[in-house]
Amino acid sequence: MDELASRPGPRYVAFDLETTGLSARSDRIIEIGAVKFDREGVVDTFSTLTDPGIPLPLVVQRLCGLRDSDLAGQPSPHEGVAQLAMFCEGCLVVGHGISFDLAFCAEILPDVFAHRAAVDTSELARVFLPAASSHSLEELSRFFHLLHDNPHRALSDAEATRRLLWKLVEAGQELPAQVQQRVRDLCLGQGWMSGEFMAAQLDPAAAPPGGSLAPAVAQDPIRPEPAEAGLLDTRWVVDALGADGLLARADPRFELREEQQQMAVAVTQAFNRGQELLVEAGTGVGKSLAYLLPAREWAARRGERVVISTHTITLQEQLMAKDLPILETARPLPIRAVVLKGRGNYLSLRRMERWLRAGPAGRHPDLEELKFKVRLVVWAQQTTTGDRAELRLAGRDSEFWEMVGSNVDDCLGPACHNWRDRRCFMARARLDAREADLVVVNHALLLADADSGGTVLPEFHRLVVDEAHHLEEAATQAQSQRLTLRSLVAVIDRLPELPSGELPARLRSARQAATAGFGDLRALAAADSARGGGTAHVVIDRRQAGNPAWQRCVKSLHKTVRELEPAVAALRSAAQSETLQGALWPQPDNAGRECALAADALQGMARLLNQALAEAAAEPGPASGQVVWVELERGDRAVLRTAPVEVAQALREQLLDHCETAVLTSATLAIAGSFQYVRDRLGFDGAEELILASPFDYLHQSLCCLPRGMPGHGDPRHAGVVAQLVADVAETLGGRTLVLFTGYAALREVHSQLRSRLNSRGIVVLGQGMDGTRNQLLRNFRHNARTVLMGTSSFWEGIDLPGDVLQCVVIDKLPFPVPTDPIYQARSRGRSDAFAQLALPEAVLRLKQGFGRLVRGHGDRGAVVICDPRILDRSYGESFVQALPRATFNYDPVDEVAEVVGRFILGRVEEM
Numbered sequence: 001m002d003e004l005a006s007r008p009g010p011r012y013v014a015f016d017l018e019t020t021g022l023s024a025r026s027d028r029i030i031e032i033g034a035v036k037f038d039r040e041g042v043v044d045t046f047s048t049l050t051d052p053g054i055p056l057p058l059v060v061q062r063l064c065g066l067r068d069s070d071l072a073g074q075p076s077p078h079e080g081v082a083q084l085a086m087f088c089e090g091c092l093v094v095g096h097g098i099s100f101d102l103a104f105c106a107e108i109l110p111d112v113f114a115h116r117a118a119v120d121t122s123e124l125a126r127v128f129l130p131a132a133s134s135h136s137l138e139e140l141s142r143f144f145h146l147l148h149d150n151p152h153r154a155l156s157d158a159e160a161t162r163r164l165l166w167k168l169v170e171a172g173q174e175l176p177a178q179v180q181q182r183v184r185d186l187c188l189g190q191g192w193m194s195g196e197f198m199a200a201q202l203d204p205a206a207a208p209p210g211g212s213l214a215p216a217v218a219q220d221p222i223r224p225e226p227a228e229a230g231l232l233d234t235r236w237v238v239d240a241l242g243a244d245g246l247l248a249r250a251d252p253r254f255e256l257r258e259e260q261q262q263m264a265v266a267v268t269q270a271f272n273r274g275q276e277l278l279v280e281a282g283t284g285v286g287k288s289l290a291y292l293l294p295a296r297e298w299a300a301r302r303g304e305r306v307v308i309s310t311h312t313i314t315l316q317e318q319l320m321a322k323d324l325p326i327l328e329t330a331r332p333l334p335i336r337a338v339v340l341k342g343r344g345n346y347l348s349l350r351r352m353e354r355w356l357r358a359g360p361a362g363r364h365p366d367l368e369e370l371k372f373k374v375r376l377v378v379w380a381q382q383t384t385t386g387d388r389a390e391l392r393l394a395g396r397d398s399e400f401w402e403m404v405g406s407n408v409d410d411c412l413g414p415a416c417h418n419w420r421d422r423r424c425f426m427a428r429a430r431l432d433a434r435e436a437d438l439v440v441v442n443h444a445l446l447l448a449d450a451d452s453g454g455t456v457l458p459e460f461h462r463l464v465v466d467e468a469h470h471l472e473e474a475a476t477q478a479q480s481q482r483l484t485l486r487s488l489v490a491v492i493d494r495l496p497e498l499p500s501g502e503l504p505a506r507l508r509s510a511r512q513a514a515t516a517g518f519g520d521l522r523a524l525a526a527a528d529s530a531r532g533g534g535t536a537h538v539v540i541d542r543r544q545a546g547n548p549a550w551q552r553c554v555k556s557l558h559k560t561v562r563e564l565e566p567a568v569a570a571l572r573s574a575a576q577s578e579t580l581q582g583a584l585w586p587q588p589d590n591a592g593r594e595c596a597l598a599a600d601a602l603q604g605m606a607r608l609l610n611q612a613l614a615e616a617a618a619e620p621g622p623a624s625g626q627v628v629w630v631e632l633e634r635g636d637r638a639v640l641r642t643a644p645v646e647v648a649q650a651l652r653e654q655l656l657d658h659c660e661t662a663v664l665t666s667a668t669l670a671i672a673g674s675f676q677y678v679r680d681r682l683g684f685d686g687a688e689e690l691i692l693a694s695p696f697d698y699l700h701q702s703l704c705c706l707p708r709g710m711p712g713h714g715d716p717r718h719a720g721v722v723a724q725l726v727a728d729v730a731e732t733l734g735g736r737t738l739v740l741f742t743g744y745a746a747l748r749e750v751h752s753q754l755r756s757r758l759n760s761r762g763i764v765v766l767g768q769g770m771d772g773t774r775n776q777l778l779r780n781f782r783h784n785a786r787t788v789l790m791g792t793s794s795f796w797e798g799i800d801l802p803g804d805v806l807q808c809v810v811i812d813k814l815p816f817p818v819p820t821d822p823i824y825q826a827r828s829r830g831r832s833d834a835f836a837q838l839a840l841p842e843a844v845l846r847l848k849q850g851f852g853r854l855v856r857g858h859g860d861r862g863a864v865v866i867c868d869p870r871i872l873d874r875s876y877g878e879s880f881v882q883a884l885p886r887a888t889f890n891y892d893p894v895d896e897v898a899e900v901v902g903r904f905i906l907g908r909v910e911e912m
């Protein structure tokens, strides 16, 4: 110990706490673990349990394996923290997510722990391992093969943190010299302790040379020749998906599904005949393989590019990472498949350079911004795709990404040196797509391409759209516009400090006028919000004529347009001038182009303001044209928005008419056996159609309860009755329950009534927006069946929870569109029965999606409970019932639901 005590050099203490919950104010410490160390190794350790004086929540017991009896009689948290303070004396503290631990300690000993400088390995990991799949201590320990034998116990976590710190230092020291230098320049003297610590460990002089922030120049992809011309053989397709076919031989998990074969034949015919096709393929049909098999074959034989579009990135990734590799194993073909995302997903090297050199947006250093910048410097040099998905943005990251993502209003295109040098990620991805035979895109990109007249995607005439029930919404978004003061000012701010003269004065005036104009728009929306008591959407049309708040907007928006016009003219004239060359940065050779781009962007914004002013004079007429409205974002930021009222004609003219084959598919497209609704909404009138039921035996695998005696949503008893029902079901099944809501308010109310009751029965209640992100909640649910998971809109689809983990889905309310939504209101105008023509079909398709969460495999068995009495009381209720799979239906009173569900899950259907 003497030898250890005399070792020179700085000392550190890595420490970790286990607590009863996340709030430093109301939760308590239950365990403290700390390791004192230096560069040579461990000097000392400290560890104690503490008695929190309150019961341990179930979720914590599960996490760390401690029980109330383990903690009874241990030192108090005060005693433990006092001992820790002594242990840390003279040392720099280190922790993984250390601000959490410091906050708990500061509640007890503020003099020692409040504002204490500390190194956070979680922050360093995010910076120096930017693309790691997880930055949790557990995952990082696994990644580095660090000994971490007792995760979620304080001493083990502290020791793992110590080891991780040096691994991260090594990762930093391995960075190329130029990157190390940039990291040091950014971090030193900024008051970010983790960054200062790391900067001190780096040594650019001893680092590997090089390290341009831009990736290497791309090589030309090689495009294979088509293998063999001719039409596809439907018999071959059926055999390939047969019991002894290509797929069965390549994938041991492959199951023969006749519905999949039928769909593959229909898609093959659509390719051969140049048809449009609508396919509803129920859950479990295996539609991805059913369209990918003929699509690949077509691309290979005919040398014609096929575009596959999905709504979600999850499905894009599944096609690329799972389905296409299976097909490639089963039948190798000389074709290239690539995924292409919207330009905003790719890092713009030019925008990044400009942002890195700019100071913080506000007057004071912004540590969050600084951390993101350092992370970006490291990642930009490592990534080969520049795809933001690798960074897994969280918190304010998306706000920072806005500054560096490729943006059509701030892209020099071929005039950019990154484009010319073929280093631009966005340009490379598009070039790759141009050389590919199969391009997997998302709807947003597909429709942005259609809207721009085909300037984004390479030419194609064969299209498959999966998750097609989202196509109308995506088309609406693609043709929508939004304008905020922030986006307008960002265009002005991206120009460097300009020499005095007309241009800076014009830009200043435009900024001032816009600030006043958006202030008035904010007041307009806020007044409306105060009147309505909720989210404000102020639709701009003739009805605003007598509104004094709008009259003020009219004046200030006219003034904004008047000030923008000369600013645009001054920018255009500066674009021709030689004098700005030296002042503009980072590409002085493109000063003219920079000014012209800014002029284009401001002119587009002035056009949008003019459009809003013109709409204010228009009568709210039949459903056509555009709808313009103002709303508040994050409670206080005015946003001016426009959206097309109808998209069917544009979809037809801009997209479908250019395709020889267009297949639209989803698990939910038809209503009561008819595609009429989707045909009308999408302009897909002449298509062939096919409805394929799920191969699952819903009658025996699923129970649908429509309980009698359920109070309506206007009844104050409703939330209490739902909470009681969920509690009874969850106790019967031991958790395994998903509850779907249409809004957060209802979710929070039921959550608050359920949590303590179910916790006392050993069942965890997890609520979206309260207990973690969507992915964290799903992971917890998968790993622990004794859980009730509660979610809103994003949980109604795209969730796959096969097996016993999910046995009951409770649906709080029928998912009708929000009646105050401006787009819905505009679409409703002029219709004889907007409810039947729009709201009802939308809600039916959404309910089908929610129902589809239940049965995901042949062995699954479960129940759906619909807690909206309108499904029984109203005449339209039958439309919902008819649209659902042919389950076993039950109409027993609400207080008997849990028993009925329990009997069904246990398999005693005959007793019911």
Ligand code: SF4
Pocket: 347, 348, 349, 350, 351, 406, 407, 410, 411, 412, 413, 414, 416, 417, 418, 419, 424, 425, 426, 427
């Ligand atoms: S070409 Fe456009 S997206 Fe690419 S680096 Fe240049 S400005 Fe950015």
